[in-house]
Amino acid sequence: MDNIYQPDLMEIAGVRQHTPDVKSVKLRFQDPNRAGSFDFRVGQFGIFSAFGAGEATFNICSSSNWKGSIEFCFRKVGRVTEALWDAEEGDTVGFRGPYGNGYPMEAWRGKDLIFLGGGIAMPPIRCAIWYALENRADYGDITIVYGARTVGDLVFVDELDEWARHPRVRVIRCVDPGGQTPDWTGEIGFVPTVFERADVPAKNAIALVIGPPIMIKNTIPVLERMGGAMSNVYTSLENRMKCGVGKCGRCNAGPVYVCKEGPVFTFEELRAIPMDY
C-alpha cells in the first residue's frame, strides 16, 4: 500500500552547532535509488522525525544544487527537537517531503535580490542565497541584512563571511542594542532600521523577508517607503503542520493551506487573506 505518511530513512552525515540551542544537520538517503531521484526547489520544506519522539516541520536549508544530501536547521524547544539535538552522526532520522511551493527562483532572474532575516530565520534564506550565488549570472546585486538579538544568536556566521567575498554581494550584520560584544564590527540596531540606513535600491528588487512577526511587521513599511512592490516582497509562513499534505487541517491561513499553497507567499497575496498566521 502506498503510504504518504511513511518517511524516508536518512543517515545523519554531519551536525553543526551554531548557538547554545541551534544546530543544523546534514542528511543522506539510506536508499540509494531515492538518493539518486530526489529533487526539490529551494524554499520547500520537509517533515523530519526522531523516531520515538515524533515529527517536526523545517525548511530544507541546503541548496537544491547540492546533490546527495539535504540539510535542516532547528532550535531545541520541544520534544522532537530535543531528540534531534541528541542525535549524532551515523544515527537514523526520518524525512518526508519535499512539500510546499518553494521560491520562484526562475521568476526572480534578472532582478536584484534583497534578503532580510532575523535570528533562526537565516536557514530558509540561506538556501536561496546559495542557489542565487550558484547561478550568479541570473541575478543582479544581492543584499543580505541579517540580525539577531545578540552576537551569539547569529547562525551560519562563517557562511556570511563567504557570501560577502562574492562580487556584487553586500552583507550587513546587526544585533539588537545591547546584544553586541566588545569586538563586534557589525551594525547595532534592528533589521528594519539597519536596512533603511543601508539605502538599498528596492524599487525593482525582489525581497525575501523572514523572521519573527515583529521584524516582518516593521520591515514591510520600510520596503514600501523604499519603493518595493508588495508583489515582489516574499516571506515563508511557519504555521504549525502535522501531515504536510493538506489533510490534517491545521495549517490554513484563512482559505489557503500553507503546506500546499505555501509556505512562500508575496505580501500582495498575504494582504488578500486574513491574519491567520
Add this chain to the structure above:
Amino acid sequence: MSARISREDLRKLVAEWLAAGKKVFGPVRVKAGLELYAPLDSAEALLLDGWIRPANSIKELVFPRHEALYGYRILKNRVELVDLAAEIPEQIAIGAHPCDAAALAALDKVFNWDYRDEFYNRRRAATTVITMACAAHDDQCFCTSVGLGPEAERGSDALLHERDGGYEVRAISEKGRILLGGLAGETACPTAQTSGANTPPRRFDSAQVAAFAKEHFEDPYWAERALACLGCGACTFTCPACHCFDMVDEGNGREGVRARNWDACQFPMFTLHASGHNPRANQGARQRQRIYHKFVMYPDKFGEVLCTGCGNCSRNCPVGLGVLPAATEIGNG
C-alpha cells in the same frame, strides 16, 4: 422499479451479514436518551424506531479515532519501519442518515486531493453505506440549510425509505447493488424531497454565513460567541465531516508506532508554534475557524460546504454552541 423489504426481513438480512463475518454498524440504544452508531453484535440490536440521530457519526468506519500509520524499531543507529496496514474487512453501515453519508463524499475529496491517503481509501472501499431516509427531525436538524435533505442520497450506496411498516429499498451505487442484489429497486421514491414532516425548515443561508466569516474575520462577534466555549472539542469529534488529526509517536526509544489521532481546532495546542506564537490565540479565533473551514475554506477548494446539517455539534455541546446557533445569527442577514 422500486423494491420493498419488511422490517423482519431487514433484520434477517443483517443477521446474514453478521453470520457471514461482515462488520455491521448501525444505530443502537446505549441507554435511555443516548443512541450511538456502534458495531452490531446481533440483528436485534439494530435500532429502527424512536431516534433522531446518534450522538456520533459513521466517519469512524473510514477514519478511526486512532490509527497506526506504521511501526518503527530502533536497533542502535538503524531504524526499521514496519508496515502495519492489515486487511480491512468488508464493513456495512446500516441505518446511517443522509447527513452521515453525505459527509463521506466530502471526506473523499480531502483525503484525495493531490496526495492520496490510502488508509482512508481502503476503509472507504470496504464500506457500504445503507442509508435510512429520515422519518423525523428535531430542532437541531438543519440539512436543508446546507443543500441536503432527509432523503438526500449523496454518499449513500443504497437508500431505505420507511413505508407502511416496511422499507422501500433503492440501490444508488454499484456497491449497493452488489450487497443488496435483487432486494433493491432502482427508481426514486415518489415522495417529494423537501415537503414532508421529516423535513427541517431552512434555518439560515449558508452563503450568508460564508460572507460573514470572510468579511467579519476580525469581528468581536467571534470572541463574544465563544465566551461560553469550554474548548472540549465535542463538536468536532461528533461531527460527521470534521477530519483534523494529529500525528504522534506512541512507544519508546526502541519500538512503537507512528499514529494519527483525531484532533480538534478547538484546542489551543492545535496551532501553537514552537516559538510560542499562536495564530489562533483565543477561543473566539478557534470557533471562527470551525465555521470558516466549513463554510469558506472547504467550499473554496471543493465547491460545497463541509457541513451536512446533522446538528450533532449543537446537540453534544455542553454549553449550547455549535454551527446552528452561530449560523442562525450570522446567516439570516
